[in-house]
Amino acid sequence: MTNQPQDNDWSAAMAQQAAQLLLARRQTRSLGGRLPEACRPRTLMQAWQVQQLVTQAWPDAIAGWKCGLPAPGKLVVGPIFRRDVQSLALDGPAISLNGVAAGASSCRFEQEIGFVLAHDLPPRAEPYAPAEVDAAISHACCALEVVGGRYNAEAAAEAAFPELLADGLFNSGLLLGPKFNDRPWRAFDLAFTVGGQHTSHAARNADGEPRPGLYWLANFLRENGLGLQAGQVVITGSMAGVPTWPAETRIQVQYEAQDAFDFSFTIPQETNT
Template identity: 50%
Template sequence: MVRVEPEIAFELAHDLPARDEPYSHAEIDAAITGARLALEVLGCRYAAPEHASLPELLADHMFNAGLVLGPRIASPDAAPANMAITLSVDGAEVEQHAGIHPNGHAKAGLYWLANFLREQGLGLTAGQHVITGSYAGYLDVPANRDVELAYGDLGILKVRFSFR
């Protein structure tokens, strides 16, 4: 099994460098060139992650093991606060979730990140993709099978995971 989180990835068209004044939502929106359906792939390097401390989990990238970028959506503004997430395996629907973005707004995490990094003297760069939270928590999907995730009316991400 592979553990994934269905998310939206926002792609930046230009840099949002460190600076003194906070970025407005409009400035951050202007830096976005597009958005894609995405899956955050989860994994942990600890044998018993439930016993790991928060600093250890942070060092492990909070379970992030990878990112699958799927098809572009019509507009970054099309990413809704809620949408159905439907999981199908080998063409058969196996799960449906009433997907709700954890921040209530798909771009909220990007707005926060741009200003958090700015405060640290860091920034975001053109070409980066930023994911902002799962619409359905985590889902366990099988390896070596055709997996499709439908993101409401936004589109379908198709993937097949295999282990070497």
């Protein structure tokens, strides 16, 4: 017999306990085990509740979202906070990954298409049509999601999906690259050069192309009394896996013939207070 909550006895106090544990790990840039069974979310809506409590308590604005089309047992949505979003054009080629757990010497990255909004898509009764979402987009850009979470490796491997959703699905930041002429981006060539070692990949979004996830997100947030805001950026899934790259190493990423990223990164060893 365990103390794990059933669907019908999940309470606001349990959600708050889970959120406080995840918040503490964010604040100290530390990793930990699975949430205690007594406050471990078991359903997608329980996990969404915990994620929202973390977002409301975190002292930073939402600068963007990660998302993807839902699937049975999965809800792919998570906020990206302003302090964790960096632009190579503004912040330069030497990036400090302040959202990654202290003490790490490498980091995983997902290669994404980012959509930056020019106009709000606020909550409303009627659904947003794809054309309305398209009209709200300022531009698309190359993007790298910084992959990391608040669970240690063993806990992340063992955790059920709702536990991962509660923590924002492994997001620890976002790097923004140059704008490009938008297109469906159903398939293209993606190349990495890391420390002088070159590899190439056939890139493809898991949803077929990047925009359907954005269309879904606009309506999911609308249904939940939230919305998208001008200036926010939305990413909709990796195009070529989740490679691990070392710190303090020159990294170059090319989207077809376009040079997208040329940078190196460090991970601060001190924790936040």
